[in-house]
Amino acid sequence: MTETPQTDRRKLVEVRDLKMHFPILGGILRRQVGAVKAVDGISFDIFEGETLGVVGESGCGKSTAGRAVLRLYEATAGSIRIDGEDIATLPAEVLRKKRPAMQMVFQDPQASLNPRMTVAGIIGEPLDEHTNWDRKKKLARIYELMDAVGLNRDFANRYPHAFSGGQRQRIGIARALALNPRFIVCDEPIAALDVSIQAQVVNLLEELQDQFGLTYMFISHDLSMVRHIADRVAVMYLGKIVELAPVSRLYDYPLHPYTEALLSAVPEPDPSLERRKDRIVLKGDVPSPANPPKGCNFCTRCPKVMDICHQLDPETVEAVPGHFVACHLVSHPQTAGRTGGAEAEHNQMKTQQGEVA
Amino acid sequence: MFNYTLRRLLLAIPTLLFIALAIFLLLELSPGDPMADMPLTIPPEVREQMRLALGLGEAWYIRFFKWLYLFSVVEPSHVLANMTGLDWLAIEGQRIISFQTRSPVGDIIAQRLPQTLWVVGLSYIFGIMVAVPIGIYSAYRQYSWFDQAGTFISMVGFSLPTFFTGPLLMLIFSIWLGWFPIIYDTTLVVDSWYDFGLQLRQMAMPVFVLTLYNAAQITRFMRASMLDNLTQDYVRTARSKGMTEKVVVLVHVLRNSMIPVITVIALGIPTIFTGAIITEQIFRVNGLGALLITAIYASDIPMVLTLSVVFAILIVLFNLIADLLYAVFDPRIRYD
Numbered sequence: 080m081t082e083t084p085q086t087d088r089r090k091l092v093e094v095r096d097l098k099m100h101f102p103i104l105g106g107i108l109r110r111q112v113g114a115v116k117a118v119d120g121i122s123f124d125i126f127e128g129e130t131l132g133v134v135g136e137s138g139c140g141k142s143t144a145g146r147a148v149l150r151l152y153e154a155t156a157g158s159i160r161i162d163g164e165d166i167a168t169l170p171a172e173v174l175r176k177k178r179p180a181m182q183m184v185f186q187d188p189q190a191s192l193n194p195r196m197t198v199a200g201i202i203g204e205p206l207d208e209h210t211n212w213d214r215k216k217k218l219a220r221i222y223e224l225m226d227a228v229g230l231n232r233d234f235a236n237r238y239p240h241a242f243s244g245g246q247r248q249r250i251g252i253a254r255a256l257a258l259n260p261r262f263i264v265c266d267e268p269i270a271a272l273d274v275s276i277q278a279q280v281v282n283l284l285e286e287l288q289d290q291f292g293l294t295y296m297f298i299s300h301d302l303s304m305v306r307h308i309a310d311r312v313a314v315m316y317l318g319k320i321v322e323l324a325p326v327s328r329l330y331d332y333p334l335h336p337y338t339e340a341l342l343s344a345v346p347e348p349d350p351s352l353e354r355r356k357d358r359i360v361l362k363g364d365v366p367s368p369a370n371p372p373k374g375c376n377f378c379t380r381c382p383k384v385m386d387i388c389h390q391l392d393p394e395t396v397e398a399v400p401g402h403f404v405a406c407h408l409v410s411h412p413q414t415a416g417r418t419g420g421a422e423a424e425h426n427q428m429k430t431q432q433g434e435v436a
Numbered sequence: 437m438f439n440y441t442l443r444r445l446l447l448a449i450p451t452l453l454f455i456a457l458a459i460f461l462l463l464e465l466s467p468g469d470p471m472a473d474m475p476l477t478i479p480p481e482v483r484e485q486m487r488l489a490l491g492l493g494e495a496w497y498i499r500f501f502k503w504l505y506l507f508s509v510v511e512p513s514h515v516l517a518n519m520t521g522l523d524w525l526a527i528e529g530q531r532i533i534s535f536q537t538r539s540p541v542g543d544i545i546a547q548r549l550p551q552t553l554w555v556v557g558l559s560y561i562f563g564i565m566v567a568v569p570i571g572i573y574s575a576y577r578q579y580s581w582f583d584q585a586g587t588f589i590s591m592v593g594f595s596l597p598t599f600f601t602g603p604l605l606m607l608i609f610s611i612w613l614g615w616f617p618i619i620y621d622t623t624l625v626v627d628s629w630y631d632f633g634l635q636l637r638q639m640a641m642p643v644f645v646l647t648l649y650n651a652a653q654i655t656r657f658m659r660a661s662m663l664d665n666l667t668q669d670y671v672r673t674a675r676s677k678g679m680t681e682k683v684v685v686l687v688h689v690l691r692n693s694m695i696p697v698i699t700v701i702a703l704g705i706p707t708i709f710t711g712a713i714i715t716e717q718i719f720r721v722n723g724l725g726a727l728l729i730t731a732i733y734a735s736d737i738p739m740v741l742t743l744s745v746v747f748a749i750l751i752v753l754f755n756l757i758a759d760l761l762y763a764v765f766d767p768r769i770r771y772d
Contacts, residue, residue: 109579151672178678190669194768195691205677238767254677 091294092125097157099147115369117143119318130295132309140318141298145264149181179209179258186267188247192239199235205257224253245276264296302345314338317376318368324402334404336383440771448752455748460500468735470535506532511542535736552723556708559643563650571658593652598645602718605641616641622722642719646712657700661693695765702758706750
C-alpha cells in the first residue's frame with residue numbers, strides 16, 4: 080500500500096459536490112416542509128483499480144452516497160463522472176445502456192435477490208438485456224461466474240431462499256460481475272454475514288479485483304475490514320466527508336477528531352492492551368440530518384470543539400498531499416491557540432498515549 | 437404436492453359433512469312451514485298427509501341421511517349423465533325434490549346456473565381485467581392524479597352498495613335514456629345478431645354494477661401488493677442491472693405482487709356461483725342467488741340445503757386451489 084498520492088493513475092470516478100436531499104412532505108397539501116440531507120455535498124475521486132473505503136456510523140449517509148453515485152437515487156445536485164461521462168445528467172435510456180459498467184453489491188443478500196427467480200435467472204438476466212448471445216453462450220457465462228465466486232454449478236436452478244447468507248452474497252456478487260463491470264459499489268456487503276463468512280466474502284472480493292481489475296467503493300462500518308481491503312478511506316459524518324486519506328495514513332495519523340474517536344472504538348484483540356486503551360467516548364446522539372447544526376456538523380459532539388466550529392462550516396483542505404480533512408483544527412489552528420497545528424497536536428497525543436502505555 | 441392435495445381433499449370430507457349437518461340443523465330449528473303457502477281451506481288431516489308426503493314425518497336424522505345419500509350419490513349420477521349424454525349412468529328413483537316446484541333440485545340448479553355464470557362470471561372477469569392494470573399503474577405512480585382518481589373510484593365502488601348503484605343505473609340508462617331494458621329476460625334465445633344485441637343490452641347494467649364492485653376490491657389489493665414490492669431491495673437490484681422499467685415493473689415486481697392477488701381472486705370465484713344475490717334480485721336475473729332467496733322465503737328446505745352445501749363445497753375447493761396456487765407462484769412454499 081502506497082502512501083504517496085496516486086495522481087499518476089487514471090481517475091475512474093469523480094464525484095463533485097454530490098447532494099442527496101430527501102424531501103419531507105407535510106401538511107394537508109403535502110408540500111415540502113424540509114429535507115433530510117442524507118448526503119450534503121461530498122466530493123471524492125476513485126482511481127482505476129483501487130478500493131475506496133467509506134466508513135461512518137449508521138445513518139451518516141454512506142449507503143445513500145453509494146446509491147447516488149450509481150444513480151439509483153436521483154441526486155439533488157452535483158456531478159458524478161464515471162469514466163469521463165457525467166451520469167448525473169444522462170437521460171434514462173443512455174444511463175441504462177451504461178449500467179453494465181457500474182454495478183452494486185447490496186447489503187442484504189436475501190432481500191436484494193428476486194425470490195421468484197432461480198440463480199441462473201438472476202445472474203443471467205443482465206445478459207438477456209444487454210447482450211444478444213445465444214442460450215448456450217449465456218449458460219456458459221453463468222457457469223463461469225458461478226465458478227468465479229465459488230458456487231457449485233448444480234445450484235443454478237435453485238431459488239435464493241435455498242441458500243445460506245454467504246452463498247446468497249456470492250450470488251449477488253456473481254450477478255454484479257455478469258457484464259464485466261469496471262466499477263462496483265459494495266454497500267456493506269458483509270454486514271449481514273457471519274464473521275467467519277465475512278472474511279471469505281472479502282477475500283473473494285479481493286481476488287476478483289485482482290482477476291478482473293475492478294475498482295471498488297467499499298462502504299462499511301467495520302473499520303478493521305476497511306483497513307484490510309481499502310487503499311484509501313473516506314470518513315463520513317452526517318452527510319459529509321470529514322476526512323479522506325490513504326488507509327495507512329488515516330489509521331496511523333488521523334487528523335479529524337471524529338476519525339480519532341472512531342478509531343479508538345475499534346476493539347483491540349490483546350486484552351491487556353485493550354484495557355489500557357484511551358477510548359474517546361462521544362457524548363450525545365448524531366443530530367438529525369433534517370436539521371443539522373450550524374457550523375461544523377460535528378460541533379455538537381466534538382471533544383475539541385472551538386468557538387469557530389459553531390459559526391463556520393470547515394472547508395475541506397489537503398493537509399498533507401493526498402490527505403484531505405474538513406476541520407477547523409487543521410484549517411484554522413491559530414484560533415484554537417495551538418501553534419503546532421494538527422500534526423504537532425497529534426504527535427502530542429501520541430506521546431501521551433505512549434506514556435500511558 | 438400430489439400427496440398434499442389428496443390429504444386436503446380427504447380432510448375436506450369431514451369438514452363438508454359437518455357443514456351440511458350444521459345447515460340442516462339450522463334449517464330444522466328455524467321457524468317457517470313449507471305448508472304455509474297452502475290455502476287455509478285445506479282440512480288439517482289433509483294438510484298432515486301432505487306433510488307426510490313431503491317426507492317431513494320422519495325423524496331429523498333419517499331425513500338427513502336420506503338427503504345425504506341423494507346428494508352424494510343420486511344427484512351426481514344425474515349430473516354425470518347429463519354431461520356425458522349417457523342416460524344409463526343416472527340412478528333411477530327418488531331425487532331431491534324442491535318443495536315449491538316438486539321438480540328435482542338438481543335440474544332447477546342446472547337451469548339457473550348459466551344466467552349466473554354469464555352475468556356474474558363475466559363481471560368477475562371484467563373486474564380483474566380492469567383492476568389489475570389500474571392497480572399496477574396506481575402503485576407505480578403513487579399519489580399521481582391517476583392514482584388519486586383510481587383510489588377515489590375504487591373507494592366509491594367499494595362503499596356504494598349494489599342496491600344503490602343498481603337502481604341508479606336503471607334510473608339513468610333505462611328510464612331517462614331508455615338504452616337498456618330494466619328487466620333481464622331469461623327466456624331470450626340468442627340465435628341471431630339482433631338477439632345477441634338484446635342479450636348484450638340486458639346484460640350491460642348488471643355486469644357493470646358487479647364489475648365496479650369486484651374491480652374496486654381487486655384494485656385495492658393489487659395496488660397494495662405492488663406498493664409492498666416496489667420498495668423491495670430486489671427491485672433496486674433489477675434497476676441496477678440496467679433492466680428497462682417495463683421489465684422491472686412487469687416481470688420483477690408484478691410476478692411477486694401477483695401472489696396475494698391471485699389468492700384473493702381464487703377465493704372470490706365461489707362468489708360467482710353463489711351469485712350476487714342482491715344484484716340478481718334488482719335486475720331480475722334468474723340466477724342462483726335469486727333461486728336461493730325465493731327458496732328461503734318459501735321454506736323450501738331441500739333447495740336451501742342443497743344450494744348451501746354446493747356453495748360450501750365450492751368454497752372449500754377454491755380454498756384448496758388458492759393454497760396450491762401459492763405453491764405454484766411462490767418457490768419458497770412447498771407442500772410435502
